[in-house]
Amino acid sequence: MKDQPLSPQPRDIDGNPVTPGLPMAMLAEITHRCPLACPYCSNPIELTRAQGEMPAEDWARVFREAADLGVLQVHISGGEPGVRRDLAEIVASARDAGLYVNLITSGIGITRDRLEELDRAGVDHVQLSLQGIRPDMADRISGHPGSWDKKMGFAAWVTEIGFPLTINAVVHRQNLERLPDMIELAETLGARRIEVATVQFHGWADLNRKALMPTREQAVFARQIVNESRIRLRGRMVIDYVPADHHAIYPKACMGGWGSTGLNVSPDGTVLPCHAAPSIKWMKFENVRERSLSDIWHLSDAFNAFRGTEWMPEPCHSCERKTVDFGGCRCQAMAIAGDARATDPVCSKSPLHAGLVEQADADATGDVAEFIYRRLKK
Ligand code: SF4
Numbered sequence: 001m002k003d004q005p006l007s008p009q010p011r012d013i014d015g016n017p018v019t020p021g022l023p024m025a026m027l028a029e030i031t032h033r034c035p036l037a038c039p040y041c042s043n044p045i046e047l048t049r050a051q052g053e054m055p056a057e058d059w060a061r062v063f064r065e066a067a068d069l070g071v072l073q074v075h076i077s078g079g080e081p082g083v084r085r086d087l088a089e090i091v092a093s094a095r096d097a098g099l100y101v102n103l104i105t106s107g108i109g110i111t112r113d114r115l116e117e118l119d120r121a122g123v124d125h126v127q128l129s130l131q132g133i134r135p136d137m138a139d140r141i142s143g144h145p146g147s148w149d150k151k152m153g154f155a156a157w158v159t160e161i162g163f164p165l166t167i168n169a170v171v172h173r174q175n176l177e178r179l180p181d182m183i184e185l186a187e188t189l190g191a192r193r194i195e196v197a198t199v200q201f202h203g204w205a206d207l208n209r210k211a212l213m214p215t216r217e218q219a220v221f222a223r224q225i226v227n228e229s230r231i232r233l234r235g236r237m238v239i240d241y242v243p244a245d246h247h248a249i250y251p252k253a254c255m256g257g258w259g260s261t262g263l264n265v266s267p268d269g270t271v272l273p274c275h276a277a278p279s280i281k282w283m284k285f286e287n288v289r290e291r292s293l294s295d296i297w298h299l300s301d302a303f304n305a306f307r308g309t310e311w312m313p314e315p316c317h318s319c320e321r322k323t324v325d326f327g328g329c330r331c332q333a334m335a336i337a338g339d340a341r342a343t344d345p346v347c348s349k350s351p352l353h354a355g356l357v358e359q360a361d362a363d364a365t366g367d368v369a370e371f372i373y374r375r376l377k378k
């Protein structure tokens with residue numbers, strides 16, 4: 001391990017030291033390769049190529065270190081994790097480490113035999129992405145002809161084999177009017193949970209703002225449908241909801257607070273406090289091939305940067321919500337204010353809020369732009 005100096009101790013606004021909590025969940029992005037090309041992909045613009053991916057034995061060590069650190073569940077994701085031929089080996093090592101294994105997949109490229117193999121290897125739960133409600137819509141948004149049919153076949157295998165299923169429906173300007181149908185489809189597929197996640201405008205999605213930004217009316221509609229459906233489906237299917245925060249008064253507590261409950265490990269072993277963190281260019285991220293996960297979590301500059309409340313500027317510094325939303329999303333502050341330390345401009349107390357709302361309304365009501373699909377640069 002590299003010999004690293006200790007980071008400055010995070011502090012609260014009274015100057016008292018803050019001891020970081022322990023992470024409960026880890027996102028393991030084992031690859032950025034993917035047959036789909038969704039224009040809102042949460043992977044970075046600079047995608048890692050196959051040659052840069054950590055081998056299965058490194059992932060096995062990372063899972064053991066994660067379990068020792070306190071992580072209870074791992075979300076094995078990508079890209080599409082199914083493109084890794086050693087996926088079953090990776091899953092088995094996560095299970096051997098004692099972690100609850102959630103497989104996050106597009107469902108494309110995993111055969112029924114392979115899904116049974118993953119069952120034996122230790123997948124506990126499957127989360128399947130849903131881009132739209134009809135073949136033409138789903139295939140266009142995912143940039144993959146035939147994706148709908150493959151997905152529906154995969155969903156049937158998931159429930160036949162007996163995995164608990166979550167449907168992950170990313171919603172935006174071009175599919176939000178079909179939200180009721182998405183919820184109904186999830187029910188029909190036997191899902192126990194649907195995550196209705198409004199696009200978050202980082203990375204690829206930010207490039208596609210004029211294609212994806214929901215209107216104010218759509219945001220209101222989504223909330224209403226989610227509220228009504230939660231009542232109707234109580235006891236049968238859970239609905240998680242990530243609202244369109246550009247139309248909110250206060251920001252969300254992104255990641256439940258920076259460096260507080262979760263961490264992401266990139267295909268090459270870089271450890272991130274959140275998936276969009278590389279957009280903060282001055283921040284240095286450490287690699288689990290060079291330093292232990294525990295040291296990175298407890299001691300690295302990146303993870304300590306926004307812990308506690310001492311770092312907060314006004315208006316957050318003296319705001320009663322500072323331990324509720326932690327000043328919002330650091331990556332959104334970076335993208336809009338040009339300063340990761342700034343108050344998230346989604347907050348109505350931010351001096352940039354009015355401009356953000358104006359821009360969001362303009363993006364949502366102007367001509368619908370063509371998608372810029374997520375692709376590996378040649
Ligand atoms: Fe949250 Fe800061 Fe806005 Fe207060 S001022 S609500 S802490 S973002």
Ligand code: FES
Pocket residue numbers: 202254255258274275276277328329330331332
């Ligand atoms: Fe990075 Fe919100 S996405 S802190």
